[in-house]
Amino acid sequence: MRTLEVSPNVLWSLAGLYGILIVASMIVAVLRRSPADANYRELVQRVRSWWAMVTVFTIALSLNRNISLVFFAFISFVALKEFFSIIPTRRADRRVIFWAYLAIPLQYYWIAQAWYGMFIIFIPVYMFLFLPLRMLIIGETKEFLRAAGTLHWGVMIMVFSISHVAYLLVLPAANNPGGGGAGLVLFLVFLTQFNDVAQYLWGKMLGRHKIIPKVSPNKTWEGFLGGMATTTILAVLLADLLTPLSLSASLLAGLLISAAGFVGDVTISAIKRDMNIKDSGSWLPGHGGILDRIDSLTYTAPLFFHFVYYLYY
Amino acid sequence: MIRLLRFLFYTVIVKSVVLVVLGLNARHREKLPQKGPAIIVANHNSHLDTLVLISLLPLKLLPLVSPVAAMDYFFRSRLLAWFAVNIVGILPIKRMRTRGEENPLAPCFSALAAGKILILFPEGSRGEAEKLSEFKGGIARLAERFPDVPVTPVFLHGLGKALPKGEALLVPFFCDVFVGEPIHWTGERRSYMRQLDESMAALSAEGHFPTWE
Numbered sequence: 001m002r003t004l005e006v007s008p009n010v011l012w013s014l015a016g017l018y019g020i021l022i023v024a025s026m027i028v029a030v031l032r033r034s035p036a037d038a039n040y041r042e043l044v045q046r047v048r049s050w051w052a053m054v055t056v057f058t059i060a061l062s063l064n065r066n067i068s069l070v071f072f073a074f075i076s077f078v079a080l081k082e083f084f085s086i087i088p089t090r091r092a093d094r095r096v097i098f099w100a101y102l103a104i105p106l107q108y109y110w111i112a113q114a115w116y117g118m119f120i121i122f123i124p125v126y127m128f129l130f131l132p133l134r135m136l137i138i139g140e141t142k143e144f145l146r147a148a149g150t151l152h153w154g155v156m157i158m159v160f161s162i163s164h165v166a167y168l169l170v171l172p173a174a175n176n177p178g179g180g181g182a183g184l185v186l187f188l189v190f191l192t193q194f195n196d197v198a199q200y201l202w203g204k205m206l207g208r209h210k211i212i213p214k215v216s217p218n219k220t221w222e223g224f225l226g227g228m229a230t231t232t233i234l235a236v237l238l239a240d241l242l243t244p245l246s247l248s249a250s251l252l253a254g255l256l257i258s259a260a261g262f263v264g265d266v267t268i269s270a271i272k273r274d275m276n277i278k279d280s281g282s283w284l285p286g287h288g289g290i291l292d293r294i295d296s297l298t299y300t301a302p303l304f305f306h307f308v309y310y311l312y313y
Numbered sequence: 314m315i316r317l318l319r320f321l322f323y324t325v326i327v328k329s330v331v332l333v334v335l336g337l338n339a340r341h342r343e344k345l346p347q348k349g350p351a352i353i354v355a356n357h358n359s360h361l362d363t364l365v366l367i368s369l370l371p372l373k374l375l376p377l378v379s380p381v382a383a384m385d386y387f388f389r390s391r392l393l394a395w396f397a398v399n400i401v402g403i404l405p406i407k408r409m410r411t412r413g414e415e416n417p418l419a420p421c422f423s424a425l426a427a428g429k430i431l432i433l434f435p436e437g438s439r440g441e442a443e444k445l446s447e448f449k450g451g452i453a454r455l456a457e458r459f460p461d462v463p464v465t466p467v468f469l470h471g472l473g474k475a476l477p478k479g480e481a482l483l484v485p486f487f488c489d490v491f492v493g494e495p496i497h498w499t500g501e502r503r504s505y506m507r508q509l510d511e512s513m514a515a516l517s518a519e520g521h522f523p524t525w526e
Contacts (some may be wrong), residue, residue, distance in 0.1 A: 079486075081336060085471065085487035088524040091442070094474070100485045143526075277521050280340045281487060 003020065009241045010182045014058055017190065021051055024290040042188070045286030053284070053293070057189070061182050065169055066112065066184075072166040073108040078290045080104065080158040082281045086272075090147050093139035099134050100155050103122060103127050107163050114170040123160040128152055152289045161298040164187065175312050176244045182310060183242035191238070192300045193293075195231040195261045202226025216269045221260075228258040244312045258302045264299030268292070315399045316332060316376070321433065323367060323375060331368045334483065335361070335475055339490040341521065342369055346495075349377045349428040354452055356513065357434035358442050358473025359377060363401065365472060365490060366432055379404040379424055380432040385518035418451055418482045422454075425459050427475050435509075443525050444471030445517060448509060453502040463495035474525055491516040 004203040031040070032054040060071035084097055103123060104119060132148045165188060167261050169181035203223025211219045235254025245253055268291055272280060281289025331337060346353065355362060363380040370378060382403040391490045397403045405425055407417045415424075423429060433455075437446035456464055471488035492513050499505045 078336070081485045081487055084485075088526075089474070093524055094477075094480070094484050095482065098482060101485060204475060275521065275523060281336075283336065 007178060007180050009178050010062075010180070011244060013183075013186055013190070013238065014062075016055055017058075018191055019073055021047075021054060023082050024050070047286075049284045049286050061185060065181075068169055068185075069112055069166050071110050072162060074106055075290070075294065076104050076159045076162045077101070078283065079294060080154055081163065082283070082289050082291050083154040083158055086275050086277060086280055087150050090140060090143060090149075093135065093151065095138065096131055096147075096151060097133045098204050100127070100131060100151055102145035103159050104153050107159055108166060111163060111166050111170055116167075119163070119167060125153055126144055128216050129156055133154075149177075156265070157298045162294065162301050164301040165297065168305060168308075172310070177200075178244070180242070187235075187238055188257070188300060188304050189297065190295050191231055191235055191257045192261050194234060195227050196259045196265065197231040197313055199223045199227030199258075199262065202230070203297040212266055215273060216266050219266065224262055227262075228255065231258040231261075243308070249307075250313060253304065253307060254305055260299040260303045261296035264296040267299070268295035318377065318401060320372075320402050323364075327364045327368050330361075330483075331365055334474075334485050335365075336485075336487045337365065337369075337490055338487055339369060339492070341492040342490075344461060344492045344494060345361075345369060346430055346466075347374075348372070349430045350459065351430045351461045351495075352425070352452070352455065352457065352462055353430065353432045353467055353508070353525055354435055354464060355432070355467040355469050356445050356517075357436045357439050357468065357480070358509070359439060359476045361472040361476050361488075362434065362439075362469055363403075364433060365469065365488065366467065366521045369490065370430070374430060375402075377428065378402065378430045381434075383408045384437070390413060404429075408437070410465060421455055422458060425455070425462055431455075439473075439478045441524075442471065445513065447523065448506060448513070450502060451507045452508060455503065456498045456505060463497070464509070466493040466512045466516060467491065467494045468493070468513055468519075470517070470520060470522055476512035488500065488522050489522075491519050503505035 016239065024047050025198055031043075042052065056071075060068050070147065080101065084100075090099065105214075107119065107122055110122060118292055132144075135144065135148060165185055168184040171181055171184070173180045176234055179187070199219075200223065202218045203218065205225075206222040206226060207218075207220035209221045211221050211224055232251060232254030235257065236250045239247075239250030239253070243250070268280070272278065279288030280291035283290050287293050344454045353366060354445045355366060361515065363382075367378055369377070380401065380403050382401075382405060384405040384407050385406070387397040387403060387405060398405065404420055406420055419523060421433075422432060433452055435452045436446045437449050452464065456462070468491040469488065470491075471486045474484070475488065476483045493516050496505075496508055496512055
């Protein structure tokens, strides 16, 4: 196992992240409402879950590269399992679903090998063609197209999309001497999650005009634009520390992460609305399921990856 | 030695399957019995049902817990019987009553008298995955004999997708476990069974479950 060289820049940024958490915990402590208040209790749980997530993420990112890859593979696994558990599935497809799970170790193995060609076509081409074949062998034709479509959609979003975060770790370190692969991952994941919180807070403070009321009645233009401005400023400030991005590229990256994060968020919201559920699970107290947390990342990860990959690698 | 094996089976294998491979969404877990004697009743879809229920109980109760299971099924081979009795810790009973024999529930009576926690699946068998079938009356006879023992109803969903009857391949799914309020003996079997059925129906109505056809 190769040890990951976590650069001082990444360590400093992680320290900053804990600084934000400490501030958040202090704000929650100052607010101190009665524990009977359901909103307050959720806020407390939410901040506590953030501490746990950031701690696990820090450990996974800084120990070594293979541990980081296993960590992201596990995120994909939990997310895919949550997705298969909330959508209608066919009894006949149990074994097809099993094969869909097997895409996870394979996809992350290609990443460990830094085999870009295979990484980029394995799920969109080979899994796309293989899963229906496996369904044909079972032979159930009722709702065939719906099943093939939903299963592959899940593998694309939960495995293919999320695995782009992991591929950032194996990009040549020489192209990003300041932050390395871990720097890019931290930049992407932190800004995506920060943008979620920023859009939420701006919406709470100034929200007036609904942006997409049929899908997500709480999302407003004020929240969207306020979040976008904050995230972009932060992207510009952090880019030098963690990424090879130039000033103008970091500006674009901030806008891209903010806009894509919004779309990912409401896409998962649309699915939950379709399934008539509020949260996708109960894995993360205060947040809901894992899909409720990585919804934005499913869109930001591939888009940010290709943005950097095209410009700098 | 066998007690140690059983302990390791539940702490290492069952915990990792239940928490990592499957993943649980347990509601009102605190309503599960915290001491014996007690009875837990649940709908039955999978061999995993027993293991999941036991994994939700505090470990210190493990020596007290006995899932009630069909002798004809688990005593098919000597290896399976050994595993079921010593490691899983089942209390074997006969499903069919033959004339002149003692009451098939007699082992349950002695277990409750000894302060054990019984896990019972009143549907009688695992049945068709993810469909509730009618509860059989044995549970009412237990409650009649031990009116002070709490009977806690639990609704399970998703385990029949993960490992249904007749399948050996475990496919990961998140599973729901909804625990209800303990119910008490009503003084009469029919109203008791109705109370139990209503409680199970209310628990199953707590979740939104996607179709599985």
